[in-house]
Amino acid sequence: MKIIQFITHMNERGGAQNHVLELSKAMHQEGHEVIVMSSGNSEIVTQLEKEGIQYVPISSLITPINIIKDISSLYKIRKKIRVLAPDLVAIHSSKAGILGRIAAYSLNIPTVFTAHSWSFSPFNNFFKRKLFLFLEKYIAKITNGIITVSYNDYLIGLKHNIINKKATRVIHNGIEDVRFCRNDDVRDTLHLIMVSRFAHPKDHHLLLTALKNIEIDNWELTLVGDGPNLNVIKDYAKQLDLDKKIIFTGEKNNVIPYLEKSDVLLLISKSEGLPISIIEGMRAKLPIIASDVGGIKELIENKKQGLLVNNNVEEISNALKMLLNDNKLLKKYGDSSYEKYLEHFTFDKMYKKTINFYTHVLNKK
Structure with a gap:
């Protein structure tokens, strides 16, 4: 499988950035061709390059809404996807989720969007909530598959008529098991x-x-x-x-x-x-x-x-x-x-479910 993993930014190490890093490494090691597309140039990008994973920067891509930069980014994203010609584009985070799905749809390339949380959070102001909810509903219609990382987000997606049950999977996050050297003695502090x-x-x-x-x-x-x-x-x-x-x-x-x-x-x-x-x-x-x-x-x-x-x-x-x-x-x-x-919540469980869903979306397409 040739796949683009696309996330809005790699400016710092967060949960979604870690998810993309570990998922890309595992897919690469399993023989898939993986390209990561994003903005920013943190140490995560260095790790990707050390693993031999291609990183494609979109410098104009920013998190805040900016019509001029967003249109410019959409043009660049579409151009990069067309040249790279992946089998699938897997997309993470809100801004990438919107622009990436529009670009891939225009090229007839299937997409899977992972909602690490929904963009229309109640803690955003009224304008942003309404705008993001409208966009999520519209963009969901051109999305081939959606992953939510919790049942809570799955139910929110159903409530707002964003997700289609047949094209959605709940796949909990997972991380690799490692050895810990802990001192279990009772401590005063x-x-x-x-x-x-x-x-x-x-x-x-x-x-x-x-x-x-x-x-x-x-x-x-x-x-x-x-x-x-x-x-x-x-x-x-x-x-x-x-x-x-x-x-x-x-x-x-x-x-x-x-x-x-x-x-x-x-x-x-x-x-x-x-x-x-x-x-x-x-x-x-x-x-x-x-x-x-x-x-x-x-x-x-x-x-x-x-x-x-x-x-x-x-x-x-x-x-x-x-x-x-x-x-x-x-x-x-x-x-x-x-x-x-x-x-x-082990990485293997999450990885197998994710790859199986990617394959399901490709086969259905």
Whole structure:
């Protein structure tokens, strides 16, 4: 199979970017011809090139709506796809999802769109919600297959008449299993970790407020990631007098060493698809405290692999206090996390389902 994996940008390492990287590597190793098309030039692009995977940059492609640049990008995307002549274009993220499907459809090349989350999020303003909902409905009519990474997003797609049941699959994210060198000795100070960009919809501000509220001192927090709100959160940590208990690492290509030293993984967020950071925590045998939004409940059952919380200070504070004071509960939730990861969220399971769906779409076309 000759396939283009197309995503809006590779400016930083996020869940969708990691997904494209690992999927492309596996397909390449299996003998498929894979080309990745995107904007940006982060270390992910370097990894792709080291693997021998062709990277095609579209420099005019940006995330915000810009009519002039979007039309220019559409022309360039169509030209690149026509020259490359793939069997299939697999598309990820909203802007690429719209422009890529229009370009491929005009060339009679089949497409599969993976919705890592829907673009018409309730947290966008009214104009953007209506515009993206209209576009998703229209573009879905020229799409050969759609993958949602959670049942939650599948149901949202059905509700808004975007998806066709026969042409849609729910395929949960999956990641490779790796060995962890963990020290399971009981520790006086428990190490909390959150791995995410400092940008909407992640809510580091709420997490820090909840930590200030618990009035328990036996914790240390590591925040892995970069983003536009990083300095704002650093200033807020100082304002709360928590800065000496928080480690800001910046963006890291490999989070495994940080997960090995951690006791609880956190994800406080206003909106999610199916976050890979939680799957990474489950793989590391960590109990999870996470906001009950999007597809997170498909990963974490409350009081089995961790605690699901509503986004308010009281619930997050109570969850933190419960785990910070109960080592047996930490181990119980951590073991259950790993068991569920092995059963449902390994890379092999995700990869086989994805390749089978690509093949199904091609055969149907």
